[in-house]
Amino acid sequence: METEVKKSLFLATLFTIFLSIMIWVGSRNLAHFDAALVGYTFASLFAVFAIVYRYVMWLHRPPTALYWRRGWELMFKREHFFSNLKFLVGRIVTIIGGNSFIWKRDKERGLAHWLIMWGCILAAAITFPLVFGWLYFLVPDGDLTSYKIVIFGFPTLAFKIETTLGHLIFHGLVVASVLVISGVMLAFRRRMRDRDAAVLQTFSEDIMPLLLLFAISITGLFLTVSYTWLKGYGYAFLSIFHAITVIFTLISLPFGKFFHIFMRPAQFGVAIYKKIGKEKMARCIRCNTEYGSEMHINDLMQVQKKLGYNYEMTDGTGHYQKVCPRCRRLLLGLSQGKMWHGPSIEKG
Amino acid sequence: MTVSSEMAFFVDANRCIGCQSCVQACAECDTHKGHSMIHLETIQRADTPQTVPVVCMHCDSPTCAEVCPADAIKRTSDGVVQSAKKPRCIACNNCVLSCPFGVPKMETKFELMMKCDMCYDRTSEGKKPMCATVCPSQALTFGPKEEIIRQRESSTPVNEFKFGNQLIKTKVYMMVPKTTRQNYIDVTASMYDSSIGQSMEEHLEDVSLDFLGGTNG
Ligand code: SF4
Ligand code: SF4
Numbered sequence: 002m003e004t005e006v007k008k009s010l011f012l013a014t015l016f017t018i019f020l021s022i023m024i025w026v027g028s029r030n031l032a033h034f035d036a037a038l039v040g041y042t043f044a045s046l047f048a049v050f051a052i053v054y055r056y057v058m059w060l061h062r063p064p065t066a067l068y069w070r071r072g073w074e075l076m077f078k079r080e081h082f083f084s085n086l087k088f089l090v091g092r093i094v095t096i097i098g099g100n101s102f103i104w105k106r107d108k109e110r111g112l113a114h115w116l117i118m119w120g121c122i123l124a125a126a127i128t129f130p131l132v133f134g135w136l137y138f139l140v141p142d143g144d145l146t147s148y149k150i151v152i153f154g155f156p157t158l159a160f161k162i163e164t165t166l167g168h169l170i171f172h173g174l175v176v177a178s179v180l181v182i183s184g185v186m187l188a189f190r191r192r193m194r195d196r197d198a199a200v201l202q203t204f205s206e207d208i209m210p211l212l213l214l215f216a217i218s219i220t221g222l223f224l225t226v227s228y229t230w231l232k233g234y235g236y237a238f239l240s241i242f243h244a245i246t247v248i249f250t251l252i253s254l255p256f257g258k259f260f261h262i263f264m265r266p267a268q269f270g271v272a273i274y275k276k277i278g279k280e281k282m283a284r285c286i287r288c289n290t291e292y293g294s295e296m297h298i299n300d301l302m303q304v305q306k307k308l309g310y311n312y313e314m315t316d317g318t319g320h321y322q323k324v325c326p327r328c329r330r331l332l333l334g335l336s337q338g339k340m341w342h343g344p345s346i347e348k349g
Numbered sequence: 350m351t352v353s354s355e356m357a358f359f360v361d362a363n364r365c366i367g368c369q370s371c372v373q374a375c376a377e378c379d380t381h382k383g384h385s386m387i388h389l390e391t392i393q394r395a396d397t398p399q400t401v402p403v404v405c406m407h408c409d410s411p412t413c414a415e416v417c418p419a420d421a422i423k424r425t426s427d428g429v430v431q432s433a434k435k436p437r438c439i440a441c442n443n444c445v446l447s448c449p450f451g452v453p454k455m456e457t458k459f460e461l462m463m464k465c466d467m468c469y470d471r472t473s474e475g476k477k478p479m480c481a482t483v484c485p486s487q488a489l490t491f492g493p494k495e496e497i498i499r500q501r502e503s504s505t506p507v508n509e510f511k512f513g514n515q516l517i518k519t520k521v522y523m524m525v526p527k528t529t530r531q532n533y534i535d536v537t538a539s540m541y542d543s544s545i546g547q548s549m550e551e552h553l554e555d556v557s558l559d560f561l562g563g564t565n566g
Contacts, residue, residue, distance in 0.1 A: 062418065064417060064443055065418040065419075068418050102460040106435065196379035196470050197381075197382070200350070200379075200469055200470040201469065261437055264439075271418075271439050287540065301416065304416055304443075312449070312512055312514070313513050314513040315513055321449065322447070325451075327390065327451060330388050333534075334390065334399065334403075335392065335401075336536045336538055337361075337362050337363060337523055338363055339539055339542065341525075
């Protein structure tokens, strides 16, 4: 077995065991673990295993490995650490919090993504701790109008049930479903109307994830409707259907589109790499203009070599990577023209 | 839908008259609407009227895709190297700096690399890419290979390019003289050339002869 496979399997197992232990400990030896939710737990454990496996395999690709190494190295460089931290906080707020760059790409796309993302974050923040038994509610002694939130077995704040806060806490998942459904509708609208989406989208990569999110949210909403207004009509069927959609989604997290959730934070590593790289720019050996950071150019030469490319000049005078993109385009025209028009004018 | 294997893309920079039609038309394509992906370079304005239209050459082994840390660039089964996948691209610039032809563009505000995708919405439906549809001098042509070979008597298409020690094979062809003995274009051979040494008159002459089916093929 290749080393990266071994390493990925090892880390995937380690993380899965770690989550299992956390479930055991957090639910106080499973005392607060709801056996009815065991299917969700196993699906989550599978998802963690497969996500870590794929992530570690991904980190082994030469360009990814490089950014991973450099990103951490530069982040913790003493002279940059505090400015990095400040920079990162800003980027996290605008990029994760606001999805700023997606809005700029397209407003409808931005809104759809923002709604789906926040709906999912809210739903995950509520459901995972409940499923793993890390969170449950307790009726404080003799007070039937309140609930106490218990986290990891430690009692925390209490709240009145019939208050806005109480309603929000108990209807968090309804809010999440509404956000997700609205986002999914917008995304479907765009996918049905945009010609570029129509030509490039595939069912498994683009449509299926939206259908799954929709199915989870709508069945979740119906569950609330069923127990609130219909005296539990169809509850058993709905809860099984809901569980199937959630389990299927959890299992599909490591594959296809959802995996971008785990890949995207690399954007922050890249941002730091660019920020620090700017301090020393490289100049094109042909036109002498700045075209990239020196660190980046040198790193790319290494990456290309690892990938089996050899862009060294035949006469050993340098490396093609040291020519800027514009000069590369000019060279293409010049060399084709030269074949038509014979010898060229030498520069200088 | 995929691009038919019968059809091929041919570039003859030598025919380019720098009219900018391709630049305008490119932005009309639905897969990159509003963004022109073609590069139209002026070699050395003071010395020569020579211009070079550069599209993605759709490499068989695309350096851009292999250096991408986010696996954002995919080559479809028809050999077209697609633009970056939006959910994946982390705007690292690796592809921009690695493409031997200098093709990908970084759209900084979108944090997204965008590049020529041979107007996939059109070519996958059997239409021509926008640039090849409008190019008046046929510096950019899209059609069956046999037809081009038949029509352009003095030139022959090649799709291998040398950059230092690296040979890159592409889906897109470039036209070279039939008389040439080299079956590839040595791009780095012109490393320190500033222009091909054509005067404005010579250039215009070439282009007009071209239209009459003359020397340039
Ligand atoms: S020409 Fe550049 S952008 Fe196009 S496939 Fe080749 S390496 Fe990628
Ligand atoms: S800019 Fe985007 S597409 Fe290009 S190499 Fe980086 S992540 Fe990949």
